[in-house]
Amino acid sequence: MAPATRSQSVQAVCEEYAKSCKQFKKRKLNWRSKKKSLGWIPFKGVGVKVEADTITYNGHTFKFWLSRPITSKVRFGSFCQDSKGHWFVNLVVEYFEIVRPKTGNAVGVDLGLKTLATLSDGVEFNRENLTKKFENQLAMAQRVRKKKRVTAIHAKIKNKRKDWNHKATTAIVSEYDKVVVGNVSSSKLIKTRMAKSVSDAGWSDFKQMLAYKAIKLGVEMKEVNESFSTVTCSCCGNRTGPKGEAGLRVREWICSSCGTVHYRDVNAAMNILRFSLLGITG
Ligand SMILES: [Zn+2]
Known part of the structure; x- marks a missing residue:
């Protein structure tokens, strides 16, 4: 709307x-x-x-x-x-448009599980896994049927996540004029055994926040199809990266085609930016 x-x-x-x-x-x-x-x-x-x-x-x-x-x-x-x-x-x-000086910087953002957001220039945004952190407290409250306590813990997790999202998204929009994110979908991964981490990541909230802050500051925000972003070498374009669920554990790899050393998430973020610049959106 x-x-x-x-x-x-x-x-x-x-x-x-x-x-x-x-x-x-x-x-x-x-x-x-x-x-x-x-x-x-x-x-x-x-x-x-x-x-x-x-x-x-x-x-x-x-x-x-x-x-x-x-x-x-x-x-x-x-x-x-x-x-x-x-x-x-x-x-x-009442809203007055905030004008900040243009930086001319463009960035790709890889939204992940281990590092919640990795930028194409190597900057990482990490947050502790809140679901895991409060897991025991929550289980205990549920076991003794303390409904109020359960609600309180859920609210605490939600607030902490929101606060983190605010800080990270503000940092991104204040630095770059163009921000490209992948179309990472939680529903795609929710069925896997990583479901808990996926729900903890809260990508859609993060993206939504990023989008409205981008509009506010006149930052261009794009979403691209991120398929193959992790397996494609951002240097030569060949799909030489580690594949499949086992490949998710590989954090660092060397392209067999051009010999470039890649950090998995940074390479994915670079591809996300590259896809957008090449006009590959679907
Ligand atoms: Zn390569």
Whole structure:
């Protein structure tokens, strides 16, 4: 959806919501079941007052944790509740295009399991395997049927992953004018015995975040078919690399055709960039 259409539809929802509230003389609408309150309250910028880390809505002032300073006018936003019942406030502020000097750099990104993102210039972005890290804690909480604890651990993993994604994607878009990623699909690998690592990698969230940050900074982002990116020599173009699932364990190899020494993921990232430059997208 185009950003303009999206903001229009959000605004429409806010208006509809305000109308319903007025109609039923309520501050908050309920689900039909009446058991559960609606964990989402949209509002328009004119209806709230935001000062540093406090927000006044409907005569009530709430303090919130400020993730980043608000420097421009709030257009609209919402209060939302997570599965633990915690409330968050999201604010959509007036947006001014940020112009950063062009770097002229293009990069290919190989999204993997061992190294979550490897760039064609050799830079690596590593993150600990969060699923593995919290595996025991989670199993224990599940065994003693501590539902709240299970939810809390899941939320913790999600937040840590999101935070890492933010840092890595920001670093990428601030450095390169063109970013090419592979069409790595989780569904393709999810059936293999690496399923746990695949779900931990969260490639689609990473790509989504990268895409919106790229738009914001005027960075060109492309997605290419990454088939053969790991087995093709980025130097001579011959498919001389290690193949199959066993080949995944080979981190370093020498091209039998041209003799170039390759680091598996860096070579894959170089190919991803090369495919895009050659116009091989499908
Ligand atoms: Zn070669």
